[in-house]
Amino acid sequence: MQLPIQSQSTIYAEPWEAAAGPGDLRAIAVAADRAGFDYIASCDHVGVPRRLAPAMSTVWYDPVATLAHLAAVTEHVRLLSHVAVVGLRHPLATAKQYATVDHLSGGRLILGVGAGHVREEFEALGHDFKQRGAVLDEAIDALRAALGPEEFPEHHGKFYDFEGLGQLPRPAQQRVPVWVGGSSPAAVRRAALKGDGWLPQGDPRDRLPEQxxxxxRLRLDAGIEEPIVVGAITEPLYVGRPGWEVGRRTITGAPEELAESLRAYRAMGVHQIQVRFRCRSRDELVDQTAAFGAEVAPHLDQ
Structure with a gap:
């Protein structure tokens, strides 16, 4: 589940989120935890330029601060950055932040990474926007080293070079999963060759099988035998029969109907689905989250 409130793009934000705050965010995270959700996710933008603000809004919570905050009020649900634009920061700084989150949460971090798409962010922070793909490729390798078991990690590359700098605490996990976000050919290739998981960015159902x-194929050609977690973002959902207009793409109905529709993702080879519920308030979202966990999820493996 991508958390509401912490990012408020006009593509998906509900009207009630504009007036919501930390208490609402905590309540939703706790509801997801209690309902048995696998992860909650937070986005990443340092700054949104004026040209994009009308569509994207400028509400983008920092993912490290957000996930650390929510780690303290949850017990089981994993904590995903979806996605961290790691090319905006040095890998040692990124590793220090996310290793601490993993340590404090008892090993619940999933590091989702992406190349980014806002040119002004890169320029303001002194980074070359055109090099972001190559930088991300190396940053993943550098982060593998910096988030590994060694107190003094080491990496020598074109963009980053470090050794002899100790970082404690180490992550609680032996290997922090790195999931690569994006649906472009470059992103899919990056996920195949460097990722433990792939987070597509809203590919429609008819496009997913080819992706x-x-x-x-890319993993097979590269001789990579380890399994990869394949994700998908579903259509908007509403458990039950809504008495209000939820949009033509929203899947609604009884729990068994929703489950039958969502099982199609598993048939394509998807391992985890990210869901979003249409709702008019925090309380309605909490109720939808609980209903999905109790009434829909049990039918997904049938």
Whole structure:
């Protein structure tokens, strides 16, 4: 589940989120935890330029601060950065932040990474926007080292070079999962060759099978035998029969109906689905989250 409130793009934000705050965010995270959700996710933008603000808004919570805050009020749900634009920061700084989150949460971090798409962010922070793909490729390698078991990690590359600098605490996990976000050919290739998981950015159902086939072929050609977690973002959902207009793309109905529709993702080779519920308030979202966990999720493996 991508958390509401912490990012408020006009593409998906509900009107009630504009007036919501930390207490609402905590309540939703706790509801997801209690409902048995696998992860809650937070986005990443340092700054949104004026040209994009009308569509994207400027509400983007810092993912490290947000996930650390929510780690303290949850017990089981994993904490995903979806996605961290790691090319905006040095890998040692990123590793220090996310290793601390993993340590404090008892090993619940999933590091989702992406190349980014806002040119002004890169320029303001002194980074080359055109090099962001190459930088991300190396940053993943550098982060593997910096988030590994060694107190004094080491990496020598074109963009980053470090050794002899100790970082404690180490992550609680032996290997922090790195999931690569994006649906462009470059992103799919990056996920296939460097990722433990792939986070597509809203690919429609009819496009996913081809994307997944490409992902698998690239891994096979590279001789990579380890499994990869394949994700998907579903259509908006509403458990039950809404008495209000939820949009033509929203899937509604009884729990069994929703589950039948969502099982199609598993048939494509998807391992985890990210869901979003249409709702008019925090309380309605909490109720939808609980209903999905109790009434829909049990039918997904049938």
């Amino acid at each position: 997944i086939a490409t992902l698998r």
